[in-house]
Amino acid sequence: MSARGAVRGPARFAALAAAAAITLAGCAATPGSEPEASDSGELSGTLSVYAAASLATAFDRIAEEFEAENPRVDILPLVYDGSSTLARQIVEGAPADVFAAADETNMTTVEDAGLVAGSAELFASNTLVIVVPAGNPGGVTSLGDLADPDLSIVLCAPEVPCGAASTALLAAAGAGAGVEVQPVSVEQNVTAVLTKVATGEADAGLVYRTDVVDRDDVESIVPDGAAEVVNRYPIAALADAANPEAAAAFVGFVLGARGQKILADSGFGTP
Numbered sequence: 001m002s003a004r005g006a007v008r009g010p011a012r013f014a015a016l017a018a019a020a021a022i023t024l025a026g027c028a029a030t031p032g033s034e035p036e037a038s039d040s041g042e043l044s045g046t047l048s049v050y051a052a053a054s055l056a057t058a059f060d061r062i063a064e065e066f067e068a069e070n071p072r073v074d075i076l077p078l079v080y081d082g083s084s085t086l087a088r089q090i091v092e093g094a095p096a097d098v099f100a101a102a103d104e105t106n107m108t109t110v111e112d113a114g115l116v117a118g119s120a121e122l123f124a125s126n127t128l129v130i131v132v133p134a135g136n137p138g139g140v141t142s143l144g145d146l147a148d149p150d151l152s153i154v155l156c157a158p159e160v161p162c163g164a165a166s167t168a169l170l171a172a173a174g175a176g177a178g179v180e181v182q183p184v185s186v187e188q189n190v191t192a193v194l195t196k197v198a199t200g201e202a203d204a205g206l207v208y209r210t211d212v213v214d215r216d217d218v219e220s221i222v223p224d225g226a227a228e229v230v231n232r233y234p235i236a237a238l239a240d241a242a243n244p245e246a247a248a249a250f251v252g253f254v255l256g257a258r259g260q261k262i263l264a265d266s267g268f269g270t271p
Contacts, residue, residue, distance in 0.1 A: 044072035047246045048095055050079045050086045052102035052161065052233065053189035054126060054208045058266040059100070065262070066253050073246050082160035082189035083107075090115060090238065097241035098250050100233060102126070103161035107234040117244065120234035122271035123254050124263050126208045127230055128165055129220040131197050136219055138203030143173040143223045146181045146204060154193050154202040155183045161231050162190040166206040169229045194218070210267035232271050 051059050056078075063075045079086065079096070083106035090096050091113045099116075100123075101107045107120045132140050138151045146153050156163035163186065173179040184202065187193050193205040198217045208231070212220040235254055237247035253259050260270075 042072050043070045043246045043249055045074070045243045045246060047073055047075045047097050047243050047250060048079070049075060049098045049100070049250065050081075050090060050094065050096040051098075051100040052083045052086070053080045053191040054102055054162070054210055055100055055124075055233070056080045056191070057210070057213075058263050058268065061262045061266075062254060062259050065258060066250055069253075070246070070249065073243075075250075080189075080191070082156070082162075084109075084159045084161075085188055095242065096238055097243050097247040098235065098237055100235040100254070101161070102233055103164065103231050104234055105164070106161065107236065110236070110238075115239050116236045117239045117241065117248075118237070120236035121251065121255055122232050123235050123259070124233040124268040125230050125271055126210055126233070126268055127226045128162070128169055128206050128223070129209045129212060129226065130204055130223050131194060131207045131212055131218050131220050132204045133197055133200050134217050134219060137200075140204045141221065143170060143179050143225075146170070146206075147179050149182065151203040152184045152201070153181050154185050154187060154196045154205040155181065156190055156193055156206070157186040157188055160188060160190075162193070162206070162208060165229050165231055169206065169223065169225055172225050172228065173223070213267045230269075233268075 049063065059078055063078060067073060067075055083101040083103060086099065087101065087106040087109040090099055090110050099110055110116055111120065130140060132138060145151065155166050158164060158167055170179045170181060190207050190211060194207050194211050196202045197205045212218055235251055237244065237251050241247040
């Protein structure tokens with residue numbers, strides 16, 4: 001399998017192999033377009049998973065364990081990005097078999113396009129924290145500090161799940177009066193926010209609590225009201241999946257005991 005997690009971004013991936021000539025038929029078969037037959041009945045073929053950027057650590061592990069359990073299945077490098085970006089790509093024809101979003105809104109976009117097989121299932125939840133560089137050079141202690149014009153703040157764009165959650169959290173802060181923040185930049189996924197803070201390009205930002213697990217280059221502060229702004233993550237096999245059997249099995253693995261343990265170990269809550 002290709003190096004896990006090596007591809008994170010809006011690039012589109014297709015599982016295409018060299019076509020084998022079919023004698024007397026004058027046509028070719030494309031491996032991966034359908035799950036391969038197996039005398040043992042095992043799952044086989046390739047699988048393409050598109051997932052929210054905040055799921056990267058957990059889904060890298062889930063993919064490894066799923067492949068270990070299903071050695072005839074090759075999961076292509078997982079595609080991680082903001083859920084709105086991924087939903088748009090899928091609607092436009094990206095070759096995904098499975099979609100895992102960081103909110104229900106973007107999954108609804110894919111469902112409304114008739115691209116979900118059956119129905120999406122909630123599998124995890126997440127909340128926001130304030131993230132600052134190690135040592136907290138800006139002295140940030142609360143959401144109110146993010147309004148300081150002398151500090152450089154970076155946030156997710158409003159259309160992506162972490163941005164929508166950030167907007168809701170800031171609006172409810174300050175005894176309901178809200179906190180107005182003028183970010184130096186807005187990013188299309190939470191990983192970009194975390195990277196800018198970790199490298200010292202920004203004094204603070206808002207990311208998910210799962211993003212700071214086992215990180216020593218950043219510190220986090222749980223802000224007031226964080227528990228009231230919860231992102232719930234849905235997952236679905238897609239209706240036009242090239243490998244529907246493996247897609248359904250992957251979704252089942254995420255929803256099952258082993259997938260849920262990996263998610264809990266990564267800091268995710270229950271749906």
